Amino acid sequence: MNIIQTNNLQKSFGKTKALQGLNLTVEQGQTYGFIGPNGSGKSTTIRVLLGLINPDGGTAEVFGKNPVQDAVEIHKRIAYIPGELALWPNLTGGEVLDFLGRLSGGADQKRQAELVERFQLDLSKKCRSYSKGNRQKVALVAAFSAKVELLILDEPTSGLDPLMELIFQNCLREATKNGQTVLLSSHILSEVEAVCDTLGIIRQGVLVESGKLSELKAIPGTTLEEIFLKHYGEDLAKAGERHD
Amino acid sequence: MTKFTGTLSLLRLAIRQDRFSLPVWIILPCLAFWGQVSFALAMPDWQVFLGELSSNPMTTAILGPIVPLTLEGAIMLRSMVQGALVLMIAAPLVVIRHTRSEEASSRAEFYLSRPVGKYAPFMAALILSMGGSLIAGLLVTILLLISGFAVAGSIVAGLTLAFAGCFFAGLALIIAQIFTAPKSAWIAITVLVGSTYFTMIMNNLSGGFSGWLWLAPQSWFRGTVPFGENAIWPFFVFALMCALTVFCAYAILKNRDIAGGLFAEPTGRTTAPSFLATPFALNLWQNKNMALAWSVGMAFLGLSVGAISPTIADQMSEMLASFASWGPAMAKLGNQEGLVALIIYMLGLMGGAILAVSMMIGLKSDESAGYTEMMLAKPISRERI
Numbered sequence: 001m002n003i004i005q006t007n008n009l010q011k012s013f014g015k016t017k018a019l020q021g022l023n024l025t026v027e028q029g030q031t032y033g034f035i036g037p038n039g040s041g042k043s044t045t046i047r048v049l050l051g052l053i054n055p056d057g058g059t060a061e062v063f064g065k066n067p068v069q070d071a072v073e074i075h076k077r078i079a080y081i082p083g084e085l086a087l088w089p090n091l092t093g094g095e096v097l098d099f100l101g102r103l104s105g106g107a108d109q110k111r112q113a114e115l116v117e118r119f120q121l122d123l124s125k126k127c128r129s130y131s132k133g134n135r136q137k138v139a140l141v142a143a144f145s146a147k148v149e150l151l152i153l154d155e156p157t158s159g160l161d162p163l164m165e166l167i168f169q170n171c172l173r174e175a176t177k178n179g180q181t182v183l184l185s186s187h188i189l190s191e192v193e194a195v196c197d198t199l200g201i202i203r204q205g206v207l208v209e210s211g212k213l214s215e216l217k218a219i220p221g222t223t224l225e226e227i228f229l230k231h232y233g234e235d236l237a238k239a240g241e242r243h244d
Numbered sequence: 245m246t247k248f249t250g251t252l253s254l255l256r257l258a259i260r261q262d263r264f265s266l267p268v269w270i271i272l273p274c275l276a277f278w279g280q281v282s283f284a285l286a287m288p289d290w291q292v293f294l295g296e297l298s299s300n301p302m303t304t305a306i307l308g309p310i311v312p313l314t315l316e317g318a319i320m321l322r323s324m325v326q327g328a329l330v331l332m333i334a335a336p337l338v339v340i341r342h343t344r345s346e347e348a349s350s351r352a353e354f355y356l357s358r359p360v361g362k363y364a365p366f367m368a369a370l371i372l373s374m375g376g377s378l379i380a381g382l383l384v385t386i387l388l389l390i391s392g393f394a395v396a397g398s399i400v401a402g403l404t405l406a407f408a409g410c411f412f413a414g415l416a417l418i419i420a421q422i423f424t425a426p427k428s429a430w431i432a433i434t435v436l437v438g439s440t441y442f443t444m445i446m447n448n449l450s451g452g453f454s455g456w457l458w459l460a461p462q463s464w465f466r467g468t469v470p471f472g473e474n475a476i477w478p479f480f481v482f483a484l485m486c487a488l489t490v491f492c493a494y495a496i497l498k499n500r501d502i503a504g505g506l507f508a509e510p511t512g513r514t515t516a517p518s519f520l521a522t523p524f525a526l527n528l529w530q531n532k533n534m535a536l537a538w539s540v541g542m543a544f545l546g547l548s549v550g551a552i553s554p555t556i557a558d559q560m561s562e563m564l565a566s567f568a569s570w571g572p573a574m575a576k577l578g579n580q581e582g583l584v585a586l587i588i589y590m591l592g593l594m595g596g597a598i599l600a601v602s603m604m605i606g607l608k609s610d611e612s613a614g615y616t617e618m619m620l621a622k623p624i625s626r627e628r629i
Contacts, residue, residue, distance in 0.1 A: 013504075050357050053501035072246040072359045080357035086349040090261060103253050103358040139354070152357070 001028050003063060003150055003181045004049060010057035011044055011205075018044040020205040021058065026183055026198070031176045033196030033213070034185040035228065041205040042185040043083045046154055049183075050080060062150070076104065079146035081139045083154035083185070087127035093138045094123035100142045112145035118167055132159035144171050151175060154185045169195050193224045203231050250360035254368035258342045262372070269334035270376050273327030273405060274383045280323040281391050284315055294318050308448035308463065312472030316393060320465055324405065325444075328462035331380055331409030332440070335373040336416030336433045342369040344420040344429050347503045356502060366420075366497060370413060370490065377409025397471030404468045407482040408461035412437075414489025421496040424505035431537050438541055458485070523624060531603050 004026035011019040018041050026032045036042050047053045048060050051067035051074070060067050062074045087096055101107030116123060119137040127135065136159050143151055157165050172195045175182060186192050192199065193213070200210040208231045209216070216227055229236065259266065284290055297318070298310045310317045343365055346352040352365060385402030389395065416433055423429045440460045447456035452466050458481065467478035496506065519525050528535070610616050620626065 047353070047502075050353075051362075052353060052356060053504065054499070070246075071356075072249045072361055075357060075359045078357060080354070082350050082353045082357070084350045085354070086351050087354075088257075088261060088351060095260075099253070099257055100355070100358060103250055103355060103360055105359070 001064075002026065002061075003028050003030075004061070004183065005064075006045070006048070006058065006060045008058035009045070009048060009055050009060055011048060011053065011055050018205055019048070019055070019058075022202070022205060022207055024200060024207055025210075026181060028181055029176070029179060030198045031172065031182040031196045032184065032198045032200060033192035034183055034200050034202065035187065035189070035192055036185075036202035037187055037232070040202045042202060043154055044205075045202070046080075046083075046152055046183070046185060049152065050075070050078075077149045078152060079104075079143040079148045079150075080152045081136075081143050081154060081156045083158075085135055085139050087130070087135055087138060089128035090126060092124055092126050093121060093130065093134075096127060096138055097123065097142055097145075101146070104146055104148070106147075107142070107145045108147055109145075112141060115141040115144055115171070118171075119164060133161060133164065136160055137164065140168060140171070144175065149180060151180055151182045152185075153182065155187070156184070157186075157188070157191060165191070189224050189228060199224075199227075201228060201231055247361040247363045248367055250355075250358070250364040251367045251371070254342075254355070254360065254364050255371055258338075258368055258372050261342075262338065266372075266376060269330060270380045271383065272330045272334075273323075273380045274387050276326040276330065277319070277323040277384050277387055280319045281387070284319050285391070290315055290318065304448070308444075308466065309452045311452060311466055311469050314471065316397060316471035320401065320470060324401065324465040324470075325462045327380075327384060327405050328408035328464070329437075331377050331405065332412040332437055332461060333433075335377050335409040335413035336419070336437075338373040338376065339369045339413050339416035340420050340426055340429045340433070342372065343417070344423065345426040348424065348426050350503070352502060362502070363494075363497065366417060366493070370417060373413035373416070374410045374486075377413065378406045380409065381406030394471060396474045400468050400474045401465065401470035403479065404465045404470065404482075407479065407486065408464055410486045411461050411482065411489065414486050414493070417493035418489055418496070421493050421500065422506045424503070424507070427533075431533060435537065435541070441545075523619060526619075527603060527607065534603070 006024045009022040051071035121137045381402035385398045388398035419429045419432045443456045444460035
C-alpha cells in the first residue's frame with residue numbers, strides 16, 4: 001500500500017516555480033530519503049502533503065486521503081519536524097512536549113522519558129534559552145515518542161552534534177523496525193545512506209531519480225554521491241566548480 | 245467540524261503564553277472607569293462643573309457633547325473612550341500574536357502537523373480576544389453596579405465597551421490574513437486605531453450622533469447612550485459589523501496557504517545603500533516603515549489640527565485663559581498659536597514616545613534573536629548598538 005502518492009504536483013510562489021510535476025511514491029514501511037539541495041522543492045512538497053498549502057495542479061494523497069480535506073484525520077497518524085523549527089520562547093521544553101503530545105491524544109510517556117534520557121535534553125529550560133541543537137532535540141523526542149504510522153522529517157539533524165546524529169540514526173532504525181514509514185528530507189548524503197532503504201532525488205521541483213538504494217547502487221563502484229552528481233553535475237559545472 | 249479540531253488546546257496554550265498580559269488589559273478599562281467614578285463622586289459641586297463643561301465649545305467640539313447630561317454621562321464621556329481604546333489596541337495584539345506571528349515563525353506549521361484543524365488557531369485567537377473584551381466589559385458593568393449606578397445603564401455601558409474590542413479583534417483577524425509579516429500587520433492596526441481618532445472627532449463635531457459614529461468604536465456609547473436612552477438597536481449593528489469582519493477573514497483564510505498572505509513577500513534590493521554602515525543606520529533602516537508611517541500620521545494630524553483650530557480658536561480663548569497653569573503660557577504664546585502648539589506638542593510627545601519605545605523594543609528583540617551577536621563580532625563596541 002502506498003502511504004504517500006503524488007501525481008504531477010505543481011506549485012508556484014509568484015514567479016518561482018517550486019514544484020513542476022512531482023511524482024512521489026512512498027510505500028508502507030519504507031524509509032525514504034528525499035534528497036535535494038536548498039530550494040529544490042523538498043519543503044514545499046512536504047507542506048503540500050501536510051495540507052498546509054494548496055497545490056496549483058496535480059494531486060496528492062496521504063494514506064489514500066486528501067491532505068487538505070482530511071487534514072485532521074491524516075495528522076492523527078503523522079509526526080512532523082519542520083525544516084525551520086521555532087518553539088514558543090516562554091514555554092519550557094517539557095511544556096512543549098506535553099502540549100504536542102496532548103494535541104495528538106497522548107504521547108508514549110515511557111518512550112518519551114527514555115528518549116529525553118538518550119538525547120540528554122534538559123526539559124526544565126525555556127525554549128528561548130535552548131541552542132539550535134537543543135530545540136531540534138525537543139522536536140525529535142516529540143516525533144519519536146508519538147504513536148503514529150508516518151514520520152515526516154524535514155532536515156531533522158540540522159544543528160545536532162555528531163554524537164546526537166548517531167543517536168538520531170539509531171532511533172530512526174528503531175522506528176523502521178517498529179513498522180513506521182519515514183519520509184526523511186535531507187541534503188546530507190551520508191545520513192541518507194546510513195538509514196534509508198529507498199531514495200528520491202528532487203531537482204527544480206521534479207523527481208529525477210527514485211528507487212531502492214540497493215538497486216541504485218547495484219552497479220559495482222557506484223556511490224550515492226555519483227548518483228546525485230549524475231543529476232546535479234551540470235549545475236556544478238555551470239557554477240565553475242570541478243568535481244573529481 | 246474537523247476544521248476546528250484542537251481549538252481548546254490552542255486556547256489553553258495562548259492563555260498560558262499570555263498569563264501576565266491577559267489580566268492587565270482585561271482590568272485596565274475597569275481602572276479607567278474607577279478613576280472617573282471616584283473623581284466624579286468626590287466632587288460635591290459636580291452639577292456646576294457639568295454645566296460649565298457642556299456649555300464649553302471646545303469640550304463639545306473635541307470631546308463631544310455629554311450624553312446624557314447627568315453625572316453618569318460625565319463619567320461616560322472620558323472613561324468609555326479610554327476603556328474602548330485599551331480594548332481596541334489589546335484585542336488586535338492578541339489576535340496577531342496568536343495567528344500571524346505563529347505562522348511567520350513556523351510554530352503554526354509545527355502544531356498544524358498534529359491533528360489540529362486549519363481554523364483552530366484563528367478560532368482560539370478570536371475566543372481569547374473577544375472573550376477577553378467581553379470579560380473586560382463585564383468587569384466594568386460590575387464596577388458600575390457596585391458604585392450604585394442603574395442596572396440597565398451599567399449593562400449597556402459594559403456591553404458597548406466589549407463590542408468595541410470585538411470589532412477590532414475582527415479587523416485584526418482580517419489584517420492577519422492579508423500580511424505575511426507580523427510587523428506589517430502591527431502597522432496596519434496602528435493606522436486603523438489612529439484613523440478612528442479622526443472619525444471620532446468628526447462625529448463629535450457633527451453633534452455626537454452621525455454616520456461617522458460607526459467608524460469610531462470609542463464613541464459607540466453615543467449610539468447606545470448608557471444611563472440615557474439605553475438603546476438596544478445599535479448592538480445589532482455592532483454585532484453585524486463584528487460578524488462581517490470574521491466572515492471576511494474566513495473567506496480569505498479558506499483559500500490561502502498557511503504562512504502565505506494576499507500579497508507575495510516583496511523582493512528588495514540586492515545591495516545595501518551606501519549609508520548603511522553603522523549600527524545607528526541599521527536601526528533606522530529596519531524601522532523605516534514605522535518611522536515613515538509615524539511621520540505621515542503626524543503630518544496628517546497636524547494638518548487636521550491646523551484646519552479646525554482657526555474656526556474654533558476664538559471661541560476657546562476664554563476657556564484656555566481659565567486654565568490656571570496653562571493660562572500665562574497661553575497668553576504669552578497668543579491664544580490661537582498657543583493652542584495649536586500645545587496640541588502638536590502633546591501629539592508629538594505621544595507619537596514620538598511610541599516610536600522611540602518600539603525602536604528600543606526592536607533593539608532588545610534583536611539581541612534575543614541573536615542578530616546583535618553578529619554585529620558585536622564586528623569591530624563595534626557594545627555602547628554603539
